[in-house]
Amino acid sequence: MEIERLTGVLGARATGIDLGDLDDSSAAELRAATCAHEVLVVPGQELSPGDQTAFSHLLGPYSPVPFVQPVDGHPEVIRVVKEATEPEAFNFGGVWHSDFSFLSTPPAFTILHAIDVPDVGGDTVWASMTAAHDALDDGMRERLAGVKAIHSASASYSPAQQGLHAQLSGMDIRTSEDALEVHRHPLLCTHPETGRRSLYFNGTYVRGLEGPGIDSADDEQVMLRWLHEWTTHVRFTFRHRWSEGDVVIWDNRSTQHVALNDYRGQRREMTRTTVVGNRPAA
Numbered sequence: 290m291e292i293e294r295l296t297g298v299l300g301a302r303a304t305g306i307d308l309g310d311l312d313d314s315s316a317a318e319l320r321a322a323t324c325a326h327e328v329l330v331v332p333g334q335e336l337s338p339g340d341q342t343a344f345s346h347l348l349g350p351y352s353p354v355p356f357v358q359p360v361d362g363h364p365e366v367i368r369v370v371k372e373a374t375e376p377e378a379f380n381f382g383g384v385w386h387s388d389f390s391f392l393s394t395p396p397a398f399t400i401l402h403a404i405d406v407p408d409v410g411g412d413t414v415w416a417s418m419t420a421a422h423d424a425l426d427d428g429m430r431e432r433l434a435g436v437k438a439i440h441s442a443s444a445s446y447s448p449a450q451q452g453l454h455a456q457l458s459g460m461d462i463r464t465s466e467d468a469l470e471v472h473r474h475p476l477l478c479t480h481p482e483t484g485r486r487s488l489y490f491n492g493t494y495v496r497g498l499e500g501p502g503i504d505s506a507d508d509e510q511v512m513l514r515w516l517h518e519w520t521t522h523v524r525f526t527f528r529h530r531w532s533e534g535d536v537v538i539w540d541n542r543s544t545q546h547v548a549l550n551d552y553r554g555q556r557r558e559m560t561r562t563t564v565v566g567n568r569p570a571a
């Protein structure tokens with residue numbers, strides 16, 4: 290396996306491997322590379338939903354997927370698809386987020402396999418929350434250390450958003466009142482495998498903040514806006530232009546990402562699996 294860095298901040302490409310035929314030691318190497326580089330691109334893979342499930346299990350058990358219905362016969366796989374005939378539709382994952390951070394135990398890894406990609410557009414962009422953390426000055430790091438972020442899917446999967454999801458005919462997304470549930474995670478977290486600190490934040494699922502320096506609704510709104518601007522700054526990002534057969538594995542514990550919706554009139558289809566994580570810890 291060859292690993293080549295793709296930016297000076299995050300992202301690497303792994304070549305010389307077949308994810309459909311991986312032994313345990315190569316899987317461990319791949320996992321370590323994903324944790325180290327935060328996003329790992331593995332080009333030229335041909336995985337059926339069953340193969341993708343088997344590969345995911347090499348990284349860990351399935352992380353349950355709320356709201357989005359799985360592919361028939363493959364309960365651990367979801368299809369992320371926007372049809373060419375849905376030019377005005379919103380796209381799945383089209384706002385900055387870390388996958389399902391609103392769960393008590395969010396997924397460690399997401400594995401996305403490109404099945405059908407637009408001729409132009411449809412890139413995904415990731416931001417390193419490790420780099421965003423490391424660039425904080427000491428004063429700000431100290432100030433944020435005691436803050437808890439309140440995560441919820443309320444702005445994405447509550448019944449008020451059912452009409453939005455219904456625009457995507459290739460996906461079966463069922464909103465529910467469960468989206469109102471909240472979980473508090475520390476804003477500054479330590480990665481359980483690398484020991485590196487990061488800002489566990491995303492503007493989509495973090496709906497509130499609690500702790501030192503957050504004394505009013507105004508403080509909260511100002512800090513939420515600042516955190517969104519800071520963590521998604523272009524200097525912390527890596528952008529991937531998809532080719533069919535690409536598999537990208539990313540670490541949700543140290544990144545957030547956004548799927549760009551700039552491929553009007555073209556089709557885009559991916560299959561996705563997620564691997565269980567642990568409760569985010571300071």
Ligand code: SIN
Nearest residue numbers: 369381382413548559
């Ligand atoms: C997602 O957020 O899981 C989807 C990302 C993408 O489609 O690029």
